[in-house]
Amino acid sequence: MASSDLQLDWLRAFVAVVDAGSLTAAAPLVHRSQSALSMQIKKLEDAIGRPVLSRGPRLLELTASGHELLGHARRLLALHDEAVAALRGPALTGRVTLGVPDDYAVAYLAPVLRSFAARHAGVELTLVCEQSTLLIPKLQRGELDLAVVTRDRPQRGTLLFHEPLVWVGAAQHEAWRREPLPVAVYEPGSHARRAALAALSAQGRRHRIVYNSSSLPGHVAAVESGLAVAVLTRCSVPPGLQILGERHGLPPLPAMAVAALRSKASAGSPAAQALHEQLIATLRRPDGTQ
Numbered sequence: 001m002a003s004s005d006l007q008l009d010w011l012r013a014f015v016a017v018v019d020a021g022s023l024t025a026a027a028p029l030v031h032r033s034q035s036a037l038s039m040q041i042k043k044l045e046d047a048i049g050r051p052v053l054s055r056g057p058r059l060l061e062l063t064a065s066g067h068e069l070l071g072h073a074r075r076l077l078a079l080h081d082e083a084v085a086a087l088r089g090p091a092l093t094g095r096v097t098l099g100v101p102d103d104y105a106v107a108y109l110a111p112v113l114r115s116f117a118a119r120h121a122g123v124e125l126t127l128v129c130e131q132s133t134l135l136i137p138k139l140q141r142g143e144l145d146l147a148v149v150t151r152d153r154p155q156r157g158t159l160l161f162h163e164p165l166v167w168v169g170a171a172q173h174e175a176w177r178r179e180p181l182p183v184a185v186y187e188p189g190s191h192a193r194r195a196a197l198a199a200l201s202a203q204g205r206r207h208r209i210v211y212n213s214s215s216l217p218g219h220v221a222a223v224e225s226g227l228a229v230a231v232l233t234r235c236s237v238p239p240g241l242q243i244l245g246e247r248h249g250l251p252p253l254p255a256m257a258v259a260a261l262r263s264k265a266s267a268g269s270p271a272a273q274a275l276h277e278q279l280i281a282t283l284r285r286p287d288g289t290q
Contacts, residue, residue, distance in 0.1 A: 173226030
């Protein structure tokens, strides 16, 4: 190993890339450009004298040295954050209830919750996973402190990014070739449902709804079985499904505006304020895109 010490910024960059899966996705998490993040990884590799990441078929992958370093890096960063929290004064305590749809929770919440828990271990978090159409009324009634949702109207909450909608199908079944087109849709009131049906109507494509549910796993099962094609957020498409487009005879779809919302009932909660700030700091993209 080279004589250079391992700087915390290098380790934080390394962990962010591992968690996000790519330099592009990790850059906003550490508030650096992609090129600056790449340079930090390079300095880390120069310091230990070995590569820690290699490019796989889809995303960056850990080398053997990277696997060995990752656990040490997480512990060092956790100790650093613990020390900083201790010096800042009394630990934050309380309870926070966060609402988020399944697809956004799986794709985006891990780095938020990891960072928050490292800084505020005394806060108890409750996660409610439902569709945005159910979460927004719950937040308005004060049943939730915070929510990450698809906006139901402009200017609601703090815009984090735009998440593309995509058509998906199972390649072995080619349900997109059928007439009328069999479609799986979310519950009435869903933004994805409205966008899908409006796009098909504008295209003049004959279609019929064969599956109706608020469940993401249910949609995936309907597509995998060949029952239908579906519209999913791009972040939630599993590896086994095919993203479809105009060459499959399907119309383009809009992107969903994803926002962080806070209830009026949580106004006096320092814990809710801290998690709200963490959501925005971790997930907001400067240009509103994802």
